[in-house]
Amino acid sequence: MKVEKIIFIHGNDTMRWSYLWVPWLKEQLETLDIELVFETFPDSILARKQYWLPFLKEKLKANESTLLVGHSSGAVAAMRYAEENPIFGSILISPCYTDLGLESEKISGWYDDPWQWEKIKTNQKTISLFYSENDEFIPLEEFLHIKEKLNPDKTFSFKEKGHFISQETFPELAEHILELVK
DSSP states (O other), X not given: OOOOEEEEEOOSSXXXXXXXXXXXXXXXXXXXXXXXXXXXXXXXXXXXXXXXXXXXXXXXXXXXXXXXXXXXXXXHHHHHHHHXXXXXXXXXXXXXXXXXXXXXXXXXXXXXXXXXXXXXXXTOSEEEEEEETTOSSSOHHHXXXXXXXXXXXXXXXXXXXXXXXXXXXXXXXXXXXXXXXX
């Protein structure tokens, strides 16, 4: 099975999918003979599980040939989706596994149930993790816990990229996606 579709899942508090480096990434991937889905998810500010998981399954039709690329809450959505659905793989950028003590994260519903780490791993062929040690929103311990539980095929750790929200390009991500879809 090869990648036939790439779905980008943005984070919460987002008015639209096309922020920062994301339009640049889409442009980099447009040369591929693969369906690209860059769309604003419903309930994009709160990013609630009850809307996002059905949107991924029913509207965007994520399946065994889909690579999910999730940033922040989008990475959390990718992990939760993989608990119940086979996908090709996921690229998790600045994910977390707790609500971080934030009310906005608590009401999203992502953290209500225990994580099914083994299912997340077995329902996909590949997992990649991108994080920065100086992320201003998510503590390093969150990334290290996810890394321990999922044992990603590839981990990209940075010292000074924060939450990946102060850059206009993301060459490491584009190169990695291109490697995965070859």
